Amino acid sequence: MAPEAGAQPRVRGWVDGTAPALQERVLHAPPLAFVEYCLRGVGQVMFMNNPFTGLFVLVAAWSFDPWLGFGGTLGVVVSNLVALLMRFDRGAIEAGLFGFNGVLCGLALATFLAPKWDGVATTWIVVVSAGSSIAMAALAALFAKAWGVPPFTLAFNLSVLLFMITGLHTLRGRIGESISPLLPAVDGPQVSTALREHATAAVASSLDGWINAVFRGIGQLFFVNSILGGVLVLIGIAICSRIAAGFALIGVVIGTAVGIGLGASGVAIYNGLWGFNSYDACLAIAGVFYVLTWRSALLGMACAAYTALLFGAIASFLGPWGLPAMTLPFCFGVLTFVMLRGTSPLFTYVEDITTPEDHLARARAQAREGASAG
Amino acid sequence: MAPEAGAQPRVRGWVDGTAPALQERVLHAPPLAFVEYCLRGVGQVMFMNNPFTGLFVLVAAWSFDPWLGFGGTLGVVVSNLVALLMRFDRGAIEAGLFGFNGVLCGLALATFLAPKWDGVATTWIVVVSAGSSIAMAALAALFAKAWGVPPFTLAFNLSVLLFMITGLHTLRGRIGESISPLLPAVDGPQVSTALREHATAAVASSLDGWINAVFRGIGQLFFVNSILGGVLVLIGIAICSRIAAGFALIGVVIGTAVGIGLGASGVAIYNGLWGFNSYDACLAIAGVFYVLTWRSALLGMACAAYTALLFGAIASFLGPWGLPAMTLPFCFGVLTFVMLRGTSPLFTYVEDITTPEDHLARARAQAREGASAG
């Protein structure tokens, strides 16, 4: 039998993959280590355990809107501080698993509360991000015990949605204008699916529309609604994993296509709303949770389409409270497809997640070993 | 000790019970086998693992409305094809466990989308039925791991409800007129509980009203709103199990009585809406999941009443989106009563489900054995 180590090639390095050399070095310098795993937490929104991914995301947020960047940064810092204070699992903290909900809480509240740079709104970002760490620990225990899977970004979604629902009737008018409760109604064939930035803007050309939908979609996962933001996030993903970056692009295209195919509002599609859940779900299934093969690639694309449908459903479901779908579609989409492990022999589930490239290398090493042993 | 086989009498035959002789024969003829387990899938909506039950149901659907029959048939075919493609558990597929969600998806979308015989609607039946097989595999794994119970028709309910909620704001006007979102309001004592077909129709005589409520109720599980349809479905059930057919009748009467007792709209009651969840729940508890005794018969009736209350609640809950309760009441009602296994010594839970008659015969054989051993 080959030694365990031989079967487990790891991406080693300072920048690429999970940047383990960097992690080993900074773990001895506490304040630096804190910064490092805060950044990893930002990257973990997309399962990228890499501080440079997180750095690119934060740059995208700060450059799009400093108040957004501030909110996200505050969120990830607070949620990690709470996790340290509560003495939650140190390894999980260092891998960024207590930061990804926090950064999303900060970004979401900076987006949906008003006005900007407000002391009370800042307090609420601190409170909700802190709460999201408690919720993450509890949900992780609930999910692990019952199903043996992680709760994805559910802690963020529940924390922010519950806070915003409370806020409809409290918060002294600090809910921004993008929140508008409305009784659902059956929209007839008049919904305009022509891609455009605002309801009143001119219709975009096909290429221009798609470029906007795709890159804004990649940015929208972090509430960054710009092409530049999307490009920065995509580069961030690619630093950790080129495979993941590729499936991010494929996923956002599929989500956008489902939106167009269903006949959704062209304004929502143009602004990336049909894409951001789908790309995160696509890269999760094609490479992260299942070893990449042409079959798992197809499964990832199916998951991207399924998640886009869930986006339409959840956005519509939340209509009476005027709230957005956040990343709930991603949570339920990925959860559904992750639960397929063990139900079909066609896919190889990854128990010990690092990067898609690493999973592939390990699977190939095991296959070689099996062949040479045979 | 008696041999295992001695304790396990099985209904053997070509038509009756689970028709095992037929299954053994057709399994060697692939295309025929596919048709056979598609039909079993249709019967499995009511836990009847029998192709003739399914055949009678499809005849009821086609004769009520060919577009409805087409939708259901397409749904069961697609969901089984996807299950085969995904290489889900073969035994489960052959027992019809990947068909019952699909047939319901097809029937539901044929009912709620407009217009009939539309290419786009047909595409959506294919997409949603295919998705329901993925959802079934995932939910079955979720439920088995956490609770050791099946997810019943939850995959159908979630797939169709999420698609229809999406459709409120997309689908280019293809949502039919029966979907009408409405803010709940407290209805005063003026609700008319007089049984009648439409709001504007004449009130039915008591006997006529009950006959309609009962048989339309039996048909409504498959969106077949006619007395003839109900009779066909009931005959289909009886081919597999006379016990189940009896409790179907008892269950639909109880559901109807609860509707009348609560003071629900007489139009809904007349059209069988208060009955269809209750009868499926009643036969599930009295005979299928618990060995039939007078106690489990009473439990089944209690479950029928409980499920009728859940129908009222879920239908009202879904009001703001204008969506029907589908078979969610049945899912939650049966789940509640199935979880009672192990909490009370009064009921014998069936681990290996075939037919109520067979469960009874096996329990009696075991009792005899125990007596002779003692």
Next chain:
Amino acid sequence: MAPEAGAQPRVRGWVDGTAPALQERVLHAPPLAFVEYCLRGVGQVMFMNNPFTGLFVLVAAWSFDPWLGFGGTLGVVVSNLVALLMRFDRGAIEAGLFGFNGVLCGLALATFLAPKWDGVATTWIVVVSAGSSIAMAALAALFAKAWGVPPFTLAFNLSVLLFMITGLHTLRGRIGESISPLLPAVDGPQVSTALREHATAAVASSLDGWINAVFRGIGQLFFVNSILGGVLVLIGIAICSRIAAGFALIGVVIGTAVGIGLGASGVAIYNGLWGFNSYDACLAIAGVFYVLTWRSALLGMACAAYTALLFGAIASFLGPWGLPAMTLPFCFGVLTFVMLRGTSPLFTYVEDITTPEDHLARARAQAREGASAG
């Protein structure tokens, strides 16, 4: 090693703690035993396994409104009778675990149905309380199997909420005026947070407002909206556990403060609506589920604040159906914090619940033992 008994000091007595001497005596007198565990059931709403706690609560309810007291008494009796009939676990019944949902069902329906002393409303109290025992057994099995935790008052919440949602469109006008469905809207800064009894009443002085918010809050867990009621309930808690009574006061203050801090309606705060979930959650975490330390005291206070946020969220979520949050916030708040067991070394989870005082004594005995063994 010390004998097991040495490590398990128990509060023994006729009145204090769990009053085990009383229980031992009355268990031999069946009709008296039934009364005794009905009263324990009332106390178990706040984890107080003590018949005198329950007695004080019922006195509070009867003295506030005899119809309310009647409803609660009927509810606890019916739910225990059903549990006996179904032969659910005898030890659980005797500890009051099949009564606490029933008493809440009775109190809630007496509050929300109209008119008072109505035969039909009485019937519905019987039906829903009976159903809550079935739901409790099923939910307890579901929660135990998946997560190893109790379902708290979820059976009450689901039973009453589902019944009331059904009732919006049925019940022939017997839904009281406090139920008013309303589409959520974003309330601006004009919400008045000044504490007062009715929208039209004069603003209370700060001290008077707080005294009302605190004691009405303690009473509101049992739908008793009066200072006297709150005092009676608090005395009832203190009979069983002074620690729990202390954290009840702390919890209700925190819940009230969160309501004021968020800018919620002062009328709701004055009437104790922001406090009743929080105090039950606070005492559950600080002492009942975790051994009392200064850390678990802080955790209990955090849980009280978290639960107050959940109250705001769930009350707002249920707006379209006009229904109140009941004790759902308490269920989810406590569930979240109970799931933290095992995720942090800072807290000692209690496996065998009696009273906070007893948990403390046992933990100290174990610590002494460990020290002397070392």
